[in-house]
Amino acid sequence: MENQNGYSTDVKLFIISVLTENKSGLLNAITIIFTRRKINIESINVSESEVSGVSRYTIVVKITREKAEKLVKQIRKLIEVLGAFLYEEEDTHFQELALYKVPLEPFLNDSNNRIEKLIRDNFARILVIEREYIIIEKTGRKSETTKLFEELKQFGVSEFVRSGRISISKSKRRTETFLKELEELSASSMRKN
């Protein structure tokens, strides 16, 4: 279905990647752009990028392309935002990290090594072994981390946590090159008077 402006009305997953100065308050400034439009953020991750003083946000949303494009323009309006880019899933390489806390007892009584096999088959690993529990770590896509969660349920999962998605675009442009171009743009976009 298309709307009057020729946009698809389909809702799909978009990844918004934002580069900002590393300043307090910016996370709030960015998220209220979503709040105001009552758009739910599926996941968000923020950390320092490969350039010192520059943060990279990875925000996952499920909306129409038209809304996503308008959101990105609004994010770019924030003074300390260096760049905001819109990607569909196939434009990026992405991963999530999941941690599972499983009681130690079934693990000890597991004569057939079923848990160990599960961990191996899912390319997960044991992060910590404590007196009461073990913690298993797995990186992967949401479907993969969910699958392991479902399989571990039989042994009792007392806690499960999954990170926001982090993604890297397939674009060849380097962040530093982008920032350099940006500096030139801001210098040349000054008024003569």
Place this chain on the structure above:
Amino acid sequence: MQALTKAPASKTTSEAKIVTGAEAVLLSLLEEGVDTIFGYPGGAIMPIYDALYGYQDRLRHILVRHEQGATHAAQGYARVTGRPGVVFATSGPGATNLITGIADAQIDSTPMVCITGQVSSALLGTDAFQETDVLGISMPVTKWNYQVTDVKELPEVMAKAFFIAKSGRPGPVLIDITKDVQNAKFEYTYKKCEKIRSYAPYPRVNAEDIEAAAKLINAAKKPYILAGHGILISGAQKELLSLAEKAGIPVASTLLGLSAFPCDHPLYVGYLGMHGNYGPNVKTNECDVLIAIGMRFDDRVTGDLKTYARQAKVIHIEIDASEIDKNVKTTVALHADAKDALTAILPKVNKNTHAEWLAEFRACDQIEYDKVIQKALNPPSGGLLMSEVVNYISELTKGEAIVVTDVGQHQMATSRYYKYKTTDSNVTSGGLGTMGFALPAAMGSKIGKPEKQVVAIIGDGGFQMTLQELGTIAQFKIATKIVILNNSFLGMVRQWQQLFHEKRYSCTEMINPDFVAITKGFGIQASKVTDRENITQALQTMLDHDGPYLLEVVVEKEENVFPMVPAGASISNIRLE
């Protein structure tokens, strides 16, 4: 008002000296050429006010009666001068009282620098006396905000604040300064901000887009210009006039674009939007090329987007990229400052006239005149109408006054019937529609342009939202003229109730005080007029008065503003009665 020494204009780094943070704020204001501050003191901003005591010869402080008044006054000042309005307020309630004016300035692209005091850094987040998260509260309605907790940051932050407020699409910024920073001493130097790497306020005009736009204009049979506030902000009035005249294109104005193009020009076709003129609205749905300049296709202009200008190729000249394709899909987008874009496009546009097309507008004018204007300006009997009062004001001031309006029926009547002849002379609350805007905005406008006649036209409802500013007007002898169009109703709401809610006048009738007595109580001259015979004389007396003056005009209780596009309807369905 006292004369002020002009602040030194300096682009270079000022000499280093040891001062307090409070004094640094004032020195920074002087560096930015500020001469007037609108504000209200309080505990958390005391050090700045204390420092101000020593700067009264260079910085005039207008003590308002409510912080909201300071923001609207600063807006009025900014809108007529083009320079950022400056506001001081204390923490907590002082800061929260600024929010309405800040939101108004944000949506209407008005440059403003608000400086709020904040509790000491050590008390942040402890619910200290008069502490509030002003940064969090103001974030959605400011172009930029920042809290200073280290005195060394102050000069750079002040410089950034002014640069951001006035460049690109202007807007309000807020600087929150903790009390310990105001008291701390440091080595002060100042350097004006000239660029921020993450901010490109004036996008380069794209030559291909200019070519494409010129091609569309040259091929157009029925081209049509919608002139917005961006023309006034970028100072593109001359370029707009040249484009319209060279290519023979009719020009209509948005609410905030009023006064960018002279109302008596043969190519001017009127005012757009919900209560705009008939021709400009219906012709939007008949033109072949729509040239929208420095405007944002507000819903009050477009009505139902599904039927808005669907037949037209749209050229949108706009400095804010997020406005492009936001509401109306463009054929050619010119992401640029209006003046830069028009300057680039002018030489590429062919000379032309579109006499037949213009005549179509004039035919609409005639229909509107017969059905609406004739009766609105020359009512045979009954009480005074807002439209005729505005028309008299327009004639008596020769269309040369700065006209400040509040929000409601009187605002729409003024937008329709005041014939603006000079630029930058329309000050009103557009996007936010803030009742209570006009009285303080008029005082700021008069301070900004003391040589101009400033007339505030206000409804009885809006007047009572900020009437305490009469105290400020009296104290500082601000010679603004105030016309209250009193119909003892919240007129616009009542009109909607009449047209769309079966005349169920729920909570819109007002029993009003004696406005003349109240005004006189503040020490301001005032009078009241109720009949047609005396209106022009009463207005003339007001205009001739040396000093502030309030004229209460009692108008017809149940007058409606027509034409009208019902909310959400197509602009083609504009109602004439």
